[in-house]
Amino acid sequence: MAIATGLTFAIQSLFHARAPLIFYSIAVILSASTGGMISGLLATGLSVVLTYFLFRDNTLAILLSQSSPALFAVFGIAATLIIEKLHDINAALSRAKAELEATNQKLSERTEALFQANEELQRFAYSLAHDLNTPLRSISALTDLLVQRNKDRIDDSSKECASLIVSTVLRMQRLIKGLLDYATAVEKPDERTIVDCNSVVERAIADMDSVIKLREAQITVEPLPQVRAVESHLIQVFSNLINNGIKYCPMTRIPVIYICAVEEQNEWKFCVKDNGIGLDMKYASDIFGMFKRLHGGEYEGTGIGLALCKVVVQRHSGRIWVESETGKGSSFYFTLPKEAGTPVSASASKMDAAATSEPSRFG
Numbered sequence: 001m002a003i004a005t006g007l008t009f010a011i012q013s014l015f016h017a018r019a020p021l022i023f024y025s026i027a028v029i030l031s032a033s034t035g036g037m038i039s040g041l042l043a044t045g046l047s048v049v050l051t052y053f054l055f056r057d058n059t060l061a062i063l064l065s066q067s068s069p070a071l072f073a074v075f076g077i078a079a080t081l082i083i084e085k086l087h088d089i090n091a092a093l094s095r096a097k098a099e100l101e102a103t104n105q106k107l108s109e110r111t112e113a114l115f116q117a118n119e120e121l122q123r124f125a126y127s128l129a130h131d132l133n134t135p136l137r138s139i140s141a142l143t144d145l146l147v148q149r150n151k152d153r154i155d156d157s158s159k160e161c162a163s164l165i166v167s168t169v170l171r172m173q174r175l176i177k178g179l180l181d182y183a184t185a186v187e188k189p190d191e192r193t194i195v196d197c198n199s200v201v202e203r204a205i206a207d208m209d210s211v212i213k214l215r216e217a218q219i220t221v222e223p224l225p226q227v228r229a230v231e232s233h234l235i236q237v238f239s240n241l242i243n244n245g246i247k248y249c250p251m252t253r254i255p256v257i258y259i260c261a262v263e264e265q266n267e268w269k270f271c272v273k274d275n276g277i278g279l280d281m282k283y284a285s286d287i288f289g290m291f292k293r294l295h296g297g298e299y300e301g302t303g304i305g306l307a308l309c310k311v312v313v314q315r316h317s318g319r320i321w322v323e324s325e326t327g328k329g330s331s332f333y334f335t336l337p338k339e340a341g342t343p344v345s346a347s348a349s350k351m352d353a354a355a356t357s358e359p360s361r362f363g
Ligand code: ADP
Pocket: 240, 244, 245, 248, 274, 276, 277, 278, 279, 287, 288, 292, 293, 294, 295, 296, 300, 301, 302, 303, 304, 305, 306, 307, 330
């Protein structure tokens, strides 16, 4: 207060004997911010008293051309209250920040623990699936050998039993391969590179060349974009969707598959459309679950393919879904985030065509 009084006297001459209350205002603000409300109010009171006795006839409040100690008192109290409020808000903010930091810390510890447990589990599943294959191969080979060595001695029913053993082993091996693929897809989340989806689909198609030839399937692929992805995982996604499109097509019909992508605001939307048996939309989300099968009896399969597609797409921050009608084919859609690269001029009309055209018109 003494300093404020001294400085106010000092600058009085600059303002033609008037006294602006700048230094008292600063003193009030400093008192309120360092000492809180009581201190701010005391400073205001003291300033008013000093102003009244020392500068009664020539005071000029800050920001106002003409003023009085009474107006200064109002200013001082208001400033004190505002600063007090700001103090409270600041304290609440600091408390919230500290709580948030503590929660964040706990969350990242739990995420780390969960990640490690998950990795451990995946390693276990991977080695288990791998180890199970060896005895299965032996069972299959030994059964074949047994039948061959005793082909003159065993009857037809025993031969049938033996072939049932071999086909069951084969099914088991497929299941294990599916699990291995799934474990691998989950295991390597971050080996992403810029991938050209055109060559990804080419690879997927090349890998199932024999099935395509056997069913005389027609596959049409529109120009596809580049995305950031784990290439082998993306190949698995397209393989599963194309393979299903062929598999779930009646033997009396030529499978026709249409693949395209359209550019949306932040992502690419891919579509794999078939002219197969289709499915009831009430099971549309179930089929992406592990071991979930709708057409178990008639068609070979493990129920892992779409679960794998889902985990891969989700790991790449995308979504996957199906639109279908029983008997009228299915369109499987999935999205992947856009990546700066060389996009293709995929247009929305392609997707419209995929959604509305008769499947037989593709190819
Ligand atoms: P799988 O084909 O080995 O049974 P998937 O996980 O690939 O396993 O598919 C799960 C189920 O979804 C299938 O059993 C089938 O009932 C259904 N499904 C998948 N793709 C199609 C399709 N293109 N058309 C009709 N049904 C399909």
